[in-house]
Amino acid sequence: MPNMSLEKNKMPEQAPDVRNKNFQEVALGYTEEQAVDEAQRCLHCKKMPCVQGCPVNIKIPEFIAKVAEKDFEGAYQVINQDSSLPAVCGRVCPQESQCEKYCVRGVKGEPVGIGRLERFVADYHNAHCTEAPVKPEPNGHKVAIVGAGPAGLTCAGDLAKMGYAVTIFEALHLAGGVLVYGIPEFRLPKTIVQKEVDTLKALGVKVETNMVVGRSISIDELMEEEGFEAVFIGSGAGLPSFMNIPGENLKAVYSANEFLTRVNLMKAYREDSDTPIAHSKRVAVIGGGNVAMDAARSAKRLGAEEVYIVYRRSDAELPARREEIEHAKEEGIIFKFLTSPTEILGDENGFVSGLTCVEMELGEPDASGRRRPVKKEGSEFQMDVDCVIMALGTSPNPLIRNTTKGLETNRHGCIVTNGDDGLTSREGVYAGGDAVTGAATVILAMGAGKSAAAAIDKYIQSK
Amino acid sequence: MVDMYKILRKAELNPTVTLMEIEAPHVAKKAEPGQFIILRVDVDGERIPLTIADYDREKGTITIIFQIVGATTEKLNHKEVGEYLQDFVGPLGTPTHVEGLKKVAVVGGGVGCAIAYPVAKKLHSLGCVVHTVVGFRSKDIVILEDEFKAVSDKLVMMTDDGTYGVKGMVTAGLEELIQSGEQYDEVIAIGPVIMMKFVCKLTKQYNIKTVVSMNPIMIDGTGMCGGCRLTVGGETKFACVDGPDFDGHLVDFDEAMSRGSMYKPFERHKYEETCNLFKKEVQ
Numbered sequence A: 001m002p003n004m005s006l007e008k009n010k011m012p013e014q015a016p017d018v019r020n021k022n023f024q025e026v027a028l029g030y031t032e033e034q035a036v037d038e039a040q041r042c043l044h045c046k047k048m049p050c051v052q053g054c055p056v057n058i059k060i061p062e063f064i065a066k067v068a069e070k071d072f073e074g075a076y077q078v079i080n081q082d083s084s085l086p087a088v089c090g091r092v093c094p095q096e097s098q099c100e101k102y103c104v105r106g107v108k109g110e111p112v113g114i115g116r117l118e119r120f121v122a123d124y125h126n127a128h129c130t131e132a133p134v135k136p137e138p139n140g141h142k143v144a145i146v147g148a149g150p151a152g153l154t155c156a157g158d159l160a161k162m163g164y165a166v167t168i169f170e171a172l173h174l175a176g177g178v179l180v181y182g183i184p185e186f187r188l189p190k191t192i193v194q195k196e197v198d199t200l201k202a203l204g205v206k207v208e209t210n211m212v213v214g215r216s217i218s219i220d221e222l223m224e225e226e227g228f229e230a231v232f233i234g235s236g237a238g239l240p241s242f243m244n245i246p247g248e249n250l251k252a253v254y255s256a257n258e259f260l261t262r263v264n265l266m267k268a269y270r271e272d273s274d275t276p277i278a279h280s281k282r283v284a285v286i287g288g289g290n291v292a293m294d295a296a297r298s299a300k301r302l303g304a305e306e307v308y309i310v311y312r313r314s315d316a317e318l319p320a321r322r323e324e325i326e327h328a329k330e331e332g333i334i335f336k337f338l339t340s341p342t343e344i345l346g347d348e349n350g351f352v353s354g355l356t357c358v359e360m361e362l363g364e365p366d367a368s369g370r371r372r373p374v375k376k377e378g379s380e381f382q383m384d385v386d387c388v389i390m391a392l393g394t395s396p397n398p399l400i401r402n403t404t405k406g407l408e409t410n411r412h413g414c415i416v417t418n419g420d421d422g423l424t425s426r427e428g429v430y431a432g433g434d435a436v437t438g439a440a441t442v443i444l445a446m447g448a449g450k451s452a453a454a455a456i457d458k459y460i461q462s463k
Numbered sequence B: 001m002v003d004m005y006k007i008l009r010k011a012e013l014n015p016t017v018t019l020m021e022i023e024a025p026h027v028a029k030k031a032e033p034g035q036f037i038i039l040r041v042d043v044d045g046e047r048i049p050l051t052i053a054d055y056d057r058e059k060g061t062i063t064i065i066f067q068i069v070g071a072t073t074e075k076l077n078h079k080e081v082g083e084y085l086q087d088f089v090g091p092l093g094t095p096t097h098v099e100g101l102k103k104v105a106v107v108g109g110g111v112g113c114a115i116a117y118p119v120a121k122k123l124h125s126l127g128c129v130v131h132t133v134v135g136f137r138s139k140d141i142v143i144l145e146d147e148f149k150a151v152s153d154k155l156v157m158m159t160d161d162g163t164y165g166v167k168g169m170v171t172a173g174l175e176e177l178i179q180s181g182e183q184y185d186e187v188i189a190i191g192p193v194i195m196m197k198f199v200c201k202l203t204k205q206y207n208i209k210t211v212v213s214m215n216p217i218m219i220d221g222t223g224m225c226g227g228c229r230l231t232v233g234g235e236t237k238f239a240c241v242d243g244p245d246f247d248g249h250l251v252d253f254d255e256a257m258s259r260g261s262m263y264k265p266f267e268r269h270k271y272e273e274t275c276n277l278f279k280k281e282v283q
Helices: A032-040 A059-070 A070-079 A087-092 A116-127 A149-159 A188-202 A217-226 A258-264 A289-299 A322-330 A398-402 A442-461 B023-032 B071-077 B110-124 B146-152 B170-178 B193-206 B253-260 B263-279
Strands: A142-146 A163-168 A206-208 A231-235 A254-255 A283-284 A306-310 A334-336 A339-346 A352-367 A371-375 A381-383 A387-390 A430-431 B007-016 B015-025 B036-040 B046-058 B059-069 B087-092 B103-109 B127-135 B154-159 B186-190 B210-211 B231-232 B237-238 B245-247
Touching: A032 A059, A032 A116, A059 A070, A059 A116, A070 A087, A070 A116, A087 A116, A142 A217, A149 A163, A149 A188, A149 A442, A163 B036, A206 B237, A217 A231, A231 A442, A254 A258, A258 A289, A258 A387, A258 B263, A283 A289, A289 A306, A289 A322, A289 A387, A289 B110, A306 A339, A322 A398, A334 B036, A352 A387, A430 A442, A442 B059, B007 B059, B015 B071, B023 B059, B023 B087, B046 B087, B046 B110, B059 B071, B059 B110, B059 B154, B071 B263, B103 B110, B103 B170, B103 B193, B110 B127, B110 B146, B110 B186, B127 B146, B127 B170, B146 B154, B154 B170, B186 B193, B186 B253, B193 B210, B193 B253, B231 B245, B231 B253
Parallel strands: A142 A163, A142 A231, A163 A206, A231 A430, A254 A387, A283 A306, A283 A387, A306 A334, B103 B127, B103 B186, B127 B154, B186 B210
Antiparallel strands: A339 A352, A352 A371, A352 A381, B007 B015, B015 B059, B036 B046, B036 B087, B046 B059, B210 B245, B231 B237
């Protein structure tokens, strides 16, 4: 008999006024009892609508059944057939708009906590499994992956499992992409990312850090000189956008990318870090996505007294995950809705001293279907802040498209692919993730990496 | 194909400026004058950009010349021949434009001469007439004199205090050359931001195109963080991908100087900590 509770088992968390002063993980994870209890809420629908909601089609009811039987390692093996990064996805996937959105239990009450269960299973495996993964029999073919982010890691993992000799080329000094430079420690501990990367290495994947494809080596050289038969480009969308308003180059104006890279990749939150960061008192984060929430919550943890999210639409239009918005609110982040900055003010030393904003109101829906914000005339006002973080989105880095002949890109700079398999305009060159879609989610990038791996296998085997 | 970033040669050019030749075949294979690398000395180190001073494609090495100005360069200076650097990535940035130039004045200031040298060398090898004006604070910190001599058709050595060469600022030396009737296709100025600002002020009067090499604070060096942004001709540019070379008559130098001072107190504090660690007096 399933557990008919209308609510999910609550996720144990650090208390808001404790966690907003440290960088340790906010959500603590289910206990075995909570996991089993939650697993028993699954009705094991024949049609499995949840699976269709998952970009990598994890066999969700099957793994949940194993959890209910307390066969946690068995549950991991089920997930592992389809996902290379379950400990990551269980934490950062927007389950509410994917698997859990389609859960039948969600019709009346809350859906099954699929993400929380995935996280539990992955953490259980990481804590208990000591066996190294079995290296598959090599098939004699070489594939290069550009970028060690979610798309590249997934593509690499899938190809390695099929026996390919895979080398990942990463521009930074550490593998993980946005998982290490963007998403903060308190949402995704870096030891988890490292563990996933180590698992890939154990499968035989080589990771070459400090290699900027497009500068250190080109795609053509990889294929013509280094003998790679196919290349997957998962270079992400790393180029930050600014507003082009006066004062944007004042000191203590950051792109969210810079702010988060300093905090996460370079560990600027630690006392002993060699990398500096502004320890500001009053911070305005411009934007309403997950990255804006991450930046705001990081600034709070660095000791800011007041942190604002400045967003030009209203609460309902915030693109961030609800869970992140709620966490931010609990931690004392102040939301200034229907507000748009027009100028950043500076003091005599060139540091930020304030932010001029206008009030907005919502007009007719625009192309995105959201109501377009319109400026209210004469509504200018000033905010007293000493740091401004621009979290306005990112676009793909031009380095690869500028250095790879015949690689078609669209007007946004995104690589053009022919649908699901990720084939670009160049034979043997595949792409996926943010480099193709523009800034999106970890799991969509993983889905793209997975499809591309299958397509690359088909391409090489049919040559 | 893993590069190991071994230190093959180390030389003290003056008490605060050190040369290192690093094994990095992938960087050496592609490096051109004007480009830079980013390195980390140790596991938890910060990423610092340094312009490539020389490269040897056959040996697979890159030469860097750095001034000890803070914690990281102090730590770097304590690395010896045979030891390894944690990370070394490049070549980054756009190479200096040298093609088609017939006569150029290269102006170098202080440790900026380390960056001016490969540019002068490349121009010389392409048959361009190279006049070089290099300036230092004082005689005891003069670097690369012989190297410059070898690639310059005319070399003016200058010191602020007159202890070596001609007394005065590089702007004075350059102006004298211009006034004596020398006609340059271009002036390439590399040194402290304040020096580049005044060189540009001068060359603007004479309407000579001037290229400067900017060296702002940056993290990734691939266009990701935007920390290195500066205003050029009213537009925001990223030094790491759009530069580091820019048209000096369009650069907002005052803004660049201000941005460069963002972390001064932190850097000072870290430097003192590191000096304590090495039981060394703070410069």
